[in-house]
Amino acid sequence: MGDKTTTPPNEMSFLDHLEELRWHLIRSTLAIVIIGSVAFLMKDFIFDTIIFGPKKMDFPTYRLFCEIATFLGFDSAFCADKLPFTIQSRLMSGQFSAHIWTSIWAGFIVGFPYVLYEVWKFISPGLYEKERKNSRGFILVASFLFFLGVLFGYYVVAPLSINFLGTYQVSSEVTNEFDLASYISTIRTSVIACGILFELPIVIYFLTKVGLVTPEIMKKYRKIALVIVLILSAVITPPDVTSQIIVAIPVLILYQVSIYISKRVLKNEAKSARKAADNAKTAKAKAEKVKKDVKPN
Known part of the structure; x- marks a missing residue:
């Protein structure tokens, strides 16, 4: 009988990967639902303290x-007694929804570290042992950056947006009465x-590892990145220059940090390559020495 070809136990078929992915998604969804239920x-x-916090002037x-x-001697809308708008729900199911x-x-925000853990469990078997060791703090760092961004x-983007949009009027004849869904969406x-x-450094780290990004590329396209950052800032903030600059500054700092991370990744890879080459030379020299020391009978 001919030998049967068997699949190694550490290798999985495409359907096995789909099944594994399904269970990771189920566990992540279950975690979000449990935290969301709480x-x-x-x-x-959640509503009076967190959601409606930026609506109160004691924020x-x-x-x-x-x-x-x-301190600077300026009059500011931030010193008003209250914001001149009301929040309404115009749908029967509006408040429940x-x-x-x-x-x-x-549930997603609070459970983000666990969701990230499930993602990492799915992709980590496809990495080399060395890559898993180098990425040991991935979940901790990525979670820290995410919560820092949140x-x-x-505390910065949301109140600036609410204060600007809530006090903006085209005419005194128009009053601001915002829908609940619109306010929460902001x-x-x-x-x-x-x-x-704020996950930009993590993204750059992995793009550098796979060879798609280098520090030289990031420096070369720094001006283009600045324009993209300003566009993103304009999308998630009210259309005033001050708010856009406030949002753009930390993102540009993260961009510079990402350049440094990219340099470190390439430097470590070059160091590992030199070490591997030195080890190979040492092993070859030892093998040649052994051959010379062995005398024929």
Whole structure:
């Protein structure tokens, strides 16, 4: 009988990979649902404290900008008693839908490290042992950057957007009465967009590892990157120059950090290559020495 060809135990078929991916997605979704259910039960805290926090003039960001304006001797809208707009729900299911979707997004944000862990568990078997060791702190660093971006979006971008758009009027004849979904969307977009933008160093790290990005490329296209950053800042902030600059500054800092990370990755790879070459030369020299020392009988 002929020998049967068997698949090595560490290799998986395409369908096996799909099945594995399905279970990672199920566990990630389950984590989001569980955390979202907890957020659903914490309705008063989620809405009154977090969601409607930037609507109140005692919000930390407004107090800080008011103090700065007062110190410089300027009149500022950040020093007003309250924002001149109201929030309404014009649909029968508007408040319930907002409650459901806000809880789900809260589940995603809080559960982001676990979702990232499931993603890492899926892709890590395809990496070499050395690559897994070099990426050991991936989940911790990526989660830290994401939460840093979320905090920046919530305490900087969201209040600037709400203050600008909430006080903007084309005429005194028009009053601002915003829909609940529109208000929540402004906060959600600011928070999620900044959380994703702050993952730039992680993205550059992996693009450098696969050879798609180098520090020279990033330096060469720095001006183009600046334009892209300003465009992204204009998308997630109100259309005033001050807000765009405030958002653009940390992203540009992250871009510079990404250049440094790209340099470090290439430097470490070159060092590893030299070390491997030296080891190969040493092994070859030892083998040749052994051959010379062996005498024929």
